[in-house]
Amino acid sequence: MSIDIARVRAETPGCAHVVHLNNAGSALPAQPVLDAVADHLRLEAESGGYEAEDLNADRIAAFYPAVAALIGARPDEIAYVENATRAWDLAFYAVPFAPGDRILTTTSEYASNAIAYRHAADTHGARVEVVPDGPDGLVSLDALAAELARGGVRLVSLNHVPTHNGLVNPVAEVGKLCRAAGVLFLLDACQSVGQIAVDVAEIGCDLLSATGRKFLRGPRGTGFLYARREIVPTLVPPLIDLQAARWDPAGSFxxxxxxxxxxxxxxxxxxxxxxxxxxxxxxxxxxxxVEERVRALGAGLRARLADRPGVTVRDRGPNPCGIVTFTIDGHEATEVRDTLRAARINVSVAVPSGHGYGTATARDVVRASVHYYNTEDELDALVGALPVTA
Structure with missing residues (x-):
């Protein structure tokens, strides 16, 4: 199956106004998504919020099977949450940590997740341990296997794709190791869902968090959590209301x-x-x-940047995704971002691999993240608008 690029660009109003290469931040929504949100808001304005929910009940409920089908899950394994960080938090803080429990993570962890690990360590006496990278930049499977064999691991938690790099971790292999060891596996898929294939059965994760606004091209302020049916009864959410539970008038729930x-x-x-x-x-x-085109565009941008004097591509891993990071000699990342923005080309600045537990490099990086609706001409436009090195 090939993507009709002309059609998807025509269905993406933003393509007529900007070269949008900040899809790892927030992608341009498609017209059907805009229409769906606007139609429901209009219905609320015309009939009332509660009444609109009743009138649009079928479309609201359709969210669960749609997301489940996209990631190979079952509808009852999907929860709608306001963003990926909150989805991840709800999963992580539902794990019943005890003193001495080990949490295994990676060098490329997102800072918000790293803060939560530290909080669990301070609150419950858990221990946070970082699994080293292999020589290819991916999380070392041999090191992970050795740590799991030592025992005492309550949770393995890592990102599928880090926010600051095009690296794609070998999550299916991680899942196999966790299943064999009987250890919970929480996957942060914030940067992968929507740009590469994600199948929770193939990966073998117990919990997965994702956002709507990035490569999935959904509205901001939306996200979801996948929780494997078999482990849901073992997890008590840190926050509970009348949606999460049924109140018993006798005084229980x-x-x-x-x-x-x-x-x-x-x-x-x-x-x-x-x-x-x-x-x-x-x-x-x-x-x-989608994945085939995104990876091809990412590879094409890396090749263009590598040919540019003074530009260094910073991505790691043997088969990187659509997130492309680079630095330019003599120019700070924020300066490059602002120069491109003035030319109506959107990129962002990312903190290198010290964001969570890794060793930080000396400089921030420019992050240009492609999506399937981008074109070769847009990649040329980005490279052509870069500041010249001294």
Missing amino acids: ALREDARRFETWERFVAGQVGLGVAARYAADLGIAA
């Missing part, structure tokens, strides 16, 4: 038996509708076709 025990009753309903539409839009294009 019973948690839901599905992943929606991680939800709250109040939510951005129009965003839930829009995120369901975004998931179906991606699935209809074919995630394999």
Whole structure:
């Protein structure tokens, strides 16, 4: 299956205004997503918020099977959450840590997650341990296997794709090791869902968090959590309301038996509708076709940058994704970003691999993240607009 680029660009209003290469930050939404959100907001304005929810109940409920189908899950394993960080937090803080429990993570961990690990260590007496990288930059599977064999591991938690690099971790292999050791596996898929194939059964993760606004092209303020059916009863969310549980007038409550025990009753309903539409839009294009094009565009941009004097590509791993990071001799990353923005080319600045537990390099990097609706001409435009090295 190939993607009709002319059609998807025509369905993406932003393509007419900017060269958008900041998809790892927030991608341009497609017109069907815009329409779905606007239609529900209009319905709320015309009929009332609660009434609109009743009138649009089918489209709201369609979110669950749409997201489940995209990642190979079951609808009852999906919870709608307001963003990926909150989804990750809800999963992580539901793990019943005890003194001495070991949390294994990676050198490329996101800072928000690293803060949560430290909080668990301070609160529960857990121990946070960083699995080293292999020579290719990926998390070392041999080192992970050795740490799991030592025992005492409560959780393995890592990112599929770090926020500051094009690296793609070998998560299916990590999942096999965790299953064999009987250890929970929490995957931060914030930067992977929507740009590369993600199948929770193949990966073998127990929990997965993702956002709507990035490569999935959904609304901001939306995200989801996958919780494997078999482990849901073992996890008590840190926050519980009348959506997550049923109140017993006698003075007790019973948690839901599905992943929606991680939800709250109040939510951005129009965003839930829009995120369901975004998931179906991606699935209809074919995630394999999306991944093929994104990887090809990423490789093309790296090749262009490598040919430019004074430019150093900073990505790691043998098969990087659509996130491309680089530095330019004599120019700070913020300066490069601002120069490109003045030319209506969107990129961002990322903190290098010291964001969480790694060893920081001396400089921040420019992050240009491609998506399938980008074109070769847009890549040429970015390279042509870069400041000249001294």
